[in-house]
Structures are given as structure tokens and as C-alpha cells.
Amino acid sequence: MRVKKVFNNNVVLGVDEHGAETVLMGRGLGFQVRPGDGLDAGRIERHFVPQAMPAERLAALAAAIPLDEIEVMEEVVADARERLGADISEHVLLPLADHVHLALARARVGTQIEYPLKWEIENLYPAEAATGRAALDIIERRLGVRLDGDEALPLALHFVNAQIGSGSGGIAATMQMTQWLRVALETIGERHGVEIDQHSLAAARFITHLRYLFLRARDGKPTPEVGDGIGEAVRQAKPLQYATAERLAHKMEEMFAWTVGREEILYLALHVSRLTARDDSTEDTRADT
Known part of the structure; x- marks a missing residue:
């Protein structure tokens, strides 16, 4: 070298x-x-x-951050890996350190930033938000500075970004995806007249599916194939849920100008069915809305 x-x-x-x-x-x-x-x-x-x-940009970023702060962030990354899994790699260390370096500078002069998507991050990514709060504890213990609690939110987005591998889009793409998740859940709740439990297993599975749908659609990757006729069978058996899935696909196309295929709509319909499982007696009167 x-x-x-x-x-x-x-x-x-x-x-x-x-x-x-x-x-x-x-x-x-x-x-x-x-x-x-x-x-x-x-x-x-x-x-x-x-x-x-x-x-060169990465090297310039590293050069601007004191080594003691980078050492602290190594502990933060190690803790995040234990909590969230091996996808939290060393690649997230410098972007995290850069954010914390600026947050520490703001804290020293008493400046705070109001971060958007606070509700979404806390409710859609509870594990990552908890890991962000744990990072603030590590920073306080190691550096003697208590950052504002909302600083856990962008740290959580960095952890989400590391897990889904959103590539060149970085945190901006992760925020875009988070907005899409909120719109999708709101759409389901409004169309089915239900309050979705954000912390239920069905919601967690749906959110995970939406994360990867977002990435597949963005990157133009194919949807996993399903057997012939299954989509039509689901449409016939669950017309309201299937119609909602079509609405979600249409909203994604509106927001991002991406095409969502029929097989992807089938997967969405199955998830919508799990999220809204209840008495289906009203389906026939609402399926065409």
C-alpha cells in the first residue's frame, strides 16, 4: 500500500x-x-x-473528525451491531461520526435542530430508534456531552440505511422511503377504517416488505415470481385488500415515477389482508372505492 x-x-x-x-x-x-x-x-x-x-471526499471527512470521536463511534457501531445485526458494518462509522461531530459542535453553543419524520422514525423503526438513544448514552459516557434526545433520530436513519444498503441515495433515500412507509400505512388505515398497531408482528413484516419493495422498485429489480393464477385467486377472494394494494402501487408510481408490477401488487394484497384481518362483511360495498 x-x-x-x-x-x-x-x-x-x-x-x-x-x-x-x-x-x-x-x-x-x-x-x-x-x-x-x-x-x-x-x-x-x-x-x-x-x-x-x-x-477523496471520504478521506476529507475522516480528516475533519478528531480521532477520539471516531473511537467513540466505533463503540457505537459495535453496540448497534449487537442490537441490529451484522449489516451494521464499518461503512456506517464515518457518516455517523460526521453527524455526531456536528451535533457536538451545536451542543457546545446551545443550538438545536428540529428533525422531520420524528413520529415515523419512532414508530416505523423502533429498534433503530432505541439503538440511537443508546448511542447518545455512549457519547455522554465517553465524551461528557449529553446531546439532545432528538439527535437519536438521524442516528436511527443511519442504522436503517446501513441495513437496507440504499447505496448512493444515502440518508436522503432512506428519508424518502420513510415518507412512503407512512403514506402506505395511512392509506390502509383510511381505506379499511382500522387503526394499525405499528408494533404488531403483521405491521413489522409489512414494513420490512415495503422497505425491500422500495429498493426493488428504485433499482429496477424483478419481483419474486409466484405461481400462475394466484393473483387472480387473491383478487377474487380479497377484493378490498387487492384494491388497496393497487392503490398503494399507484401512490408509489405517483411519488417516485416507478412501475410496480402485478406480482408485487399480489404480495401487497396479502400483507394488507393480514393487517386488516377482521369481519369482511363490508368488503363488497367498499371494494370499488
Whole structure:
């Protein structure tokens, strides 16, 4: 590994023999080294492979964050991985650290930000929201600063983003998806006259399905196939739920200009049926609304 660019005494952009770039960190790693110099592997404490942003931008981000804050965020990421699973990888560390670095600066001068989607994050992503609150406890214990409770919300979105792998869209795409989830649940509740329990198993499964529907539609990936005739059978047996699924597909097309296929509508109808399971005696009078 050789130096491509030095950002400060602790951060350099390295390049291997194949031309692949990696952001490298270590105390004093960049001291008195120049582009083209070889790097002592024993002095490299952390490395980050660029994914959602160019390597130089990632390195500049790392250089702007004190090492002690990055060390704290390593504990936050480790805790999040224990709570949420292995999808919380090291790739989320620097975006998290960048957010916390700015939040700490705001806290020092008494500035607060009002974050949108507070209800949605708390109710659609309860595990991630709880992990965000736990992160605030770790930050206070390690750095002696208690961040405002709402700072857990963007941290939760970072954890959601890490799990679904929303790629170049980053947090903006995750917020877009969160808005879509809210619209979908509101649509079901209004059309069926029910109050959906956000914390029920059926709701959790539906939200998970919607997350991956959002990503499949956005990325143009095919829907898992189902057997011939199943869609028509569901439409005949559950006309109101199927009509609601069609409405959800139409709303997604309106919001994002994406095409939602017939098989995807079938999956949506099955989830709607589970969410609204009750006396179906009123279906015939409402199925065409």
C-alpha cells in the first residue's frame, strides 16, 4: 500500500498495486510522508473502503473528525451491531461520526435542530430508534456531552440505511422511503377504517416488505415470481385488500415515477389482508372505492 494523498498527520489516502483506493487512519500515519511513499502496515489502525462517496471526499471527512470521536463511534457501531445485526458494518462509522461531530459542535453553543419524520422514525423503526438513544448514552459516557434526545433520530436513519444498503441515495433515500412507509400505512388505515398497531408482528413484516419493495422498485429489480393464477385467486377472494394494494402501487408510481408490477401488487394484497384481518362483511360495498 502506497500513499496517494496526505490529508493530515492521521489520515492518508492509500492505493494498492491494483489501483484500488482506501482511506487509512492511524496516529502519526501521515507525518512526514509524501505521495508515492510506502506505508508501514503496522501503523495502520483503521481503513475504510469507499462505497457511497468518492475516496477523496471520504478521506476529507475522516480528516475533519478528531480521532477520539471516531473511537467513540466505533463503540457505537459495535453496540448497534449487537442490537441490529451484522449489516451494521464499518461503512456506517464515518457518516455517523460526521453527524455526531456536528451535533457536538451545536451542543457546545446551545443550538438545536428540529428533525422531520420524528413520529415515523419512532414508530416505523423502533429498534433503530432505541439503538440511537443508546448511542447518545455512549457519547455522554465517553465524551461528557449529553446531546439532545432528538439527535437519536438521524442516528436511527443511519442504522436503517446501513441495513437496507440504499447505496448512493444515502440518508436522503432512506428519508424518502420513510415518507412512503407512512403514506402506505395511512392509506390502509383510511381505506379499511382500522387503526394499525405499528408494533404488531403483521405491521413489522409489512414494513420490512415495503422497505425491500422500495429498493426493488428504485433499482429496477424483478419481483419474486409466484405461481400462475394466484393473483387472480387473491383478487377474487380479497377484493378490498387487492384494491388497496393497487392503490398503494399507484401512490408509489405517483411519488417516485416507478412501475410496480402485478406480482408485487399480489404480495401487497396479502400483507394488507393480514393487517386488516377482521369481519369482511363490508368488503363488497367498499371494494370499488
